[in-house]
Amino acid sequence: MSDITVTKLASYRNQTPYPFCPGCGHGPILDHLNKALVKAAIDPAKVVLVSDIGCSGLSDQYFATHAFHGLHGRSLTYATGIKLARPELTVIVVIGDGGTGIGGTHLLQAARRNIGITVLVFDNFNFGMTGGQHSVTTPKGAKTPTTPLGNLERPLDLCATVAVNGASYVWRGTSFDGELSDRIAEAITTPGFALLDVFELCTAHFVEHNTMSKSTLLEMAGRLGFETGLIRRQPRPEYAAAYREAMAGVRGQPLREPRRIPTLQPVSLARPFRLIAAGSAGGKVRSATRLLAEAAVLSGLWVTQREDYPVTVKSGHSIAELVIAPEEVLYTGIERPDAMVLLSADGIKKSGAMLKVMDQHGRVFVAPGLPAPPTAAAVEPLPAPAVRVERDHMGLYALMRAVRALDLLPRSALEAAAQRGGRAEANLATIAAAFA
Amino acid sequence: MREWTDGSTAIVRGALHAGCTFFAGYPITPASPILMSMLAELPKTGGVAIQAEDEIAAIGMCIGAAMSGARAMTATSGPGISLYSENLGLAIMGEVPLVVVDVQRLGPATGGATTVGQGDLQFVRWGTSGGFPVIVLAPSTAAEGYGVTRRAFDLAERFRTPVFVLTDKELSLTTTTVDPRAYESVPVGARVQHAVGQPFTPYHYEPAAAVPPIAHVGDPTLVRFTGSTHDERAFLTKDPATVGKLNAHLCAKIDAHAAELEWAHSDLQPGAETLLVAFGVTSGALRQAVKNLRANGRKVSSLVPISVWPVPERALAAALQGVRRVVVAELNPGLFAREVRLVAPNVEVVSVTRMDGELVSPTQIEEACR
Numbered sequence: 001m002s003d004i005t006v007t008k009l010a011s012y013r014n015q016t017p018y019p020f021c022p023g024c025g026h027g028p029i030l031d032h033l034n035k036a037l038v039k040a041a042i043d044p045a046k047v048v049l050v051s052d053i054g055c056s057g058l059s060d061q062y063f064a065t066h067a068f069h070g071l072h073g074r075s076l077t078y079a080t081g082i083k084l085a086r087p088e089l090t091v092i093v094v095i096g097d098g099g100t101g102i103g104g105t106h107l108l109q110a111a112r113r114n115i116g117i118t119v120l121v122f123d124n125f126n127f128g129m130t131g132g133q134h135s136v137t138t139p140k141g142a143k144t145p146t147t148p149l150g151n152l153e154r155p156l157d158l159c160a161t162v163a164v165n166g167a168s169y170v171w172r173g174t175s176f177d178g179e180l181s182d183r184i185a186e187a188i189t190t191p192g193f194a195l196l197d198v199f200e201l202c203t204a205h206f207v208e209h210n211t212m213s214k215s216t217l218l219e220m221a222g223r224l225g226f227e228t229g230l231i232r233r234q235p236r237p238e239y240a241a242a243y244r245e246a247m248a249g250v251r252g253q254p255l256r257e258p259r260r261i262p263t264l265q266p267v268s269l270a271r272p273f274r275l276i277a278a279g280s281a282g283g284k285v286r287s288a289t290r291l292l293a294e295a296a297v298l299s300g301l302w303v304t305q306r307e308d309y310p311v312t313v314k315s316g317h318s319i320a321e322l323v324i325a326p327e328e329v330l331y332t333g334i335e336r337p338d339a340m341v342l343l344s345a346d347g348i349k350k351s352g353a354m355l356k357v358m359d360q361h362g363r364v365f366v367a368p369g370l371p372a373p374p375t376a377a378a379v380e381p382l383p384a385p386a387v388r389v390e391r392d393h394m395g396l397y398a399l400m401r402a403v404r405a406l407d408l409l410p411r412s413a414l415e416a417a418a419q420r421g422g423r424a425e426a427n428l429a430t431i432a433a434a435f436a
Numbered sequence: 437m438r439e440w441t442d443g444s445t446a447i448v449r450g451a452l453h454a455g456c457t458f459f460a461g462y463p464i465t466p467a468s469p470i471l472m473s474m475l476a477e478l479p480k481t482g483g484v485a486i487q488a489e490d491e492i493a494a495i496g497m498c499i500g501a502a503m504s505g506a507r508a509m510t511a512t513s514g515p516g517i518s519l520y521s522e523n524l525g526l527a528i529m530g531e532v533p534l535v536v537v538d539v540q541r542l543g544p545a546t547g548g549a550t551t552v553g554q555g556d557l558q559f560v561r562w563g564t565s566g567g568f569p570v571i572v573l574a575p576s577t578a579a580e581g582y583g584v585t586r587r588a589f590d591l592a593e594r595f596r597t598p599v600f601v602l603t604d605k606e607l608s609l610t611t612t613t614v615d616p617r618a619y620e621s622v623p624v625g626a627r628v629q630h631a632v633g634q635p636f637t638p639y640h641y642e643p644a645a646a647v648p649p650i651a652h653v654g655d656p657t658l659v660r661f662t663g664s665t666h667d668e669r670a671f672l673t674k675d676p677a678t679v680g681k682l683n684a685h686l687c688a689k690i691d692a693h694a695a696e697l698e699w700a701h702s703d704l705q706p707g708a709e710t711l712l713v714a715f716g717v718t719s720g721a722l723r724q725a726v727k728n729l730r731a732n733g734r735k736v737s738s739l740v741p742i743s744v745w746p747v748p749e750r751a752l753a754a755a756l757q758g759v760r761r762v763v764v765a766e767l768n769p770g771l772f773a774r775e776v777r778l779v780a781p782n783v784e785v786v787s788v789t790r791m792d793g794e795l796v797s798p799t800q801i802e803e804a805c806r
């Protein structure tokens with residue numbers, strides 16, 4: 001169907017009569033919704049009614065538009081997904097006051113994003129479907145089965161909440177308001193987030209327990225101190241459109257490919273070598289180890305680098321475990337390292353268990369100035385650099401010094417890895433210091 | 437030429453190459469790299485990626501988008517799967533093509549955010565009300581995440597159902613060398629779409645195992661979607677005959693295709709009396725243990741399930757021929773061992789587990805073979 005074909009319908013309703021209790025406000029609101037769609041003359045195939053849960057959630061079944069009936073409180077999330085996927089659609093959410101409570105965060109975020117959805121709140125101050133329990137909009141003092149002595153909670157002002165958080169269109173009235181269909185039509189044709197809070201009667205429950213009638217309903221907002229009528233109408237960029245506009249610049253750009261590393265100078269290794277570098281966050285432990293890892297890959301070896309750090313990345317320990325092997329590394333863990341490079345007190349503290357399982361064949365390198373830890377492995381304190389090495393390069397220096405002592409990889413491979421990465425010059429200088 | 441990459445990258449590329457057009461997620465270690473990559477990459481293809489306000493919204497947006505024609509994916513870890521629960525049921529009930537990545541971490545609740553675990557094996561299978569089947573695929577290497585994600589999209593599309601990619605912190609975040617030839621270009625099918633002008637109901641219950649053609653929200657054919665018990669037109673119903681057919685259909689759609697869905701890597705040795713079984717990251721230690729044992733003259737077979745749900749019962753039955761003992765290794769209290777016991781009630785099943793944040797080691801597996 002092309003965009004120019006506009007199907008004008010006399011009614012967007014289907015033949016099925018509403019199932020609501022006599023006097024329930026849901027039916028009249030839906031009649032207004034129907035009138036609004038007729039007025040706006042939107043192709044029914046471009047309209048989706050996203051219904052929440054509750055008596056109001058039954059609504060989608062009575063309309064000849066697209067219909068989406070999901071979970072309690074989550075209608076706004078489906079509506080957001082639909083609008084993001086198909087911005088050309090008119091997306092209308094039908095939700096009860098109960099739904100706005102359980103789905104409160106979605107309401108806030110949708111308003112804040114200004115996603116192009118119209119939210120019609122069927123606000124009968126209680127959970128109609130489950131027996132009239134109190135909701136977030138139940139007025140203070142009102143009696144419900146769950147507030148038998150009167151509601152103690154302050155009702156939520158939905159309109160003020162979404163208005164202050166960026167909604168484009170906000171209106172409050174009642175199901176008896178003659179202007180309701182005009183306001184709905186206005187809301188669905190205003191780009192951005194719109195909310196209409198429609199006060200109405202739940203004749204089965206709320207009216208049973210509280211003195212409520214058409215006239216008291218009209219006074220209700222006044223008594224609550226809530227604004228009524230058109231509260232806000234302020235166009236702001238609609239999110240789905242804004243997203244597409246913002247992303248237009250990257251569209252068509254090539255996807256990021258994984259890092260490809262050639263084999264420069266094959267190095268033969270008899271068996272897997274397992275090395276652990278243990279230092280502190282901020283000590284560039286991971287990036288230094290990464291340089292070593294890439295040098296091994298450039299040497300045609302198979303490598304894995306596994307990292308451990310606390311959730312607070314910039315404090316505490318930072319451990320990098322390297323497995324360098326002549327063939328694919330199947331097991332990326334380290335039961336007993338062949339070598340450890342200890343770069344800080346944090347690192348030593350975290351390495352106790354590993355140092356314990358190492359035997360006399362293992363080698364432990366300790367950065368300049370650190371104490372030698374207890375271990376059966378051969379401990380080799382690393383000499384301080386002969387030339388000046390920046391503080392944040394001491395980790396790389398110690399690691400390179402250890403690689404030199406272990407004769408693990410040729411210097412040329414380390415230099416080639418440095419050359420390919422960032423901060424090449426500084427890293428090359430540090431490698432030179434370690435090999436001096 | 438080797439790649440120096442990780443499992444998250446493989447999953448993201450798998451998704452992009454499978455034609456993913458919509459992603460929504462919420463930050464959580466160790467799944468955040470997938471979220472960040474999708475936000476950076478998807479707009480390049482014209483797709484939409486968004487950080488949602490929470491996991492409930494993330495999967496909700498995906499479901500809305502998927503039913504509007506998008507190929508949708510979300511990614512999280514155990515705590516997020518908990519919040520997905522109700523919507524996973526919606527995706528089953530509404531027959532939504534959807535890929536859900538679970539990058540497992542250790543333990544219940546917040547658990548160990550940066551610690552590896554495999555404890556969501558049963559959780560993803562039974563994680564929503566009703567007990568209906570889902571498909572869960574577990575890549576056994578970082579590179580396999582690519583092909584498995586493609587397959588997940590393929591199955592999600594063709595079966596109109598949520599499909600999980602079950603991976604873990606270690607496979608996702610450990611940087612590793614990959615031979616680019618290891619990426620499997622698994623073919624990705626498409627959902628069958630309703631032909632405009634043909635009679636249409638959003639759902640079909642007969643034959644029970646058939647997948648109904650889809651019409652999207654916004655298409656010329658008006659479509660209804662619902663998570664409530666419904667008839668074929670997606671209207672609410674309590675008619676027992678219809679309700680029974682609907683629920684039988686949701687089971688049959690997956691169960692009757694088990695032979696097609698089952699997927700495992702078998703490495704069988706004639707005369708082996710021991711079978712080693714492990715999925716996901718633990719299969720690495722398993723393969724190493726098999727190598728070591730065979731080098732020492734031991735005869736052992738191994739099986740690595742990729743489809744953990746459905747359990748690859750056919751491959752398992754074949755691997756069990758002549759076997760007297762099965763060793764199942766995993767990073768949880770023995771959740772897959774349970775399934776193996778159901779398939780092999782007369783064979784000794786030894787469960788090797790680890791829950792201290794370290795990987796099961798080859799030594800641990802070899803010791804269980806003594």
Ligand SMILES: Cc1ncc(C[n+]2csc(CCOP(=O)(O)OP(=O)(O)O)c2C)c(N)n1
Nearest residue numbers: 054055056072096097098099126127128129
């Ligand atoms: C997650 C979840 N919790 C609870 C329910 C039960 N439930 C059904 S309808 C409803 C409240 C509906 O109230 P409201 O949104 O005000 O709609 P109304 O029936 O008043 O139109 C509840 C709590 C549910 N369906 N899902």
Ligand code: SF4
Nearest residue numbers: 021024055128202203
């Ligand atoms: S229970 Fe209340 S909300 Fe539900 S249909 Fe009856 S009057 Fe309307």
Ligand SMILES: [Mg+2]
Nearest residue numbers: 096097126128
């Ligand atoms: Mg209500």
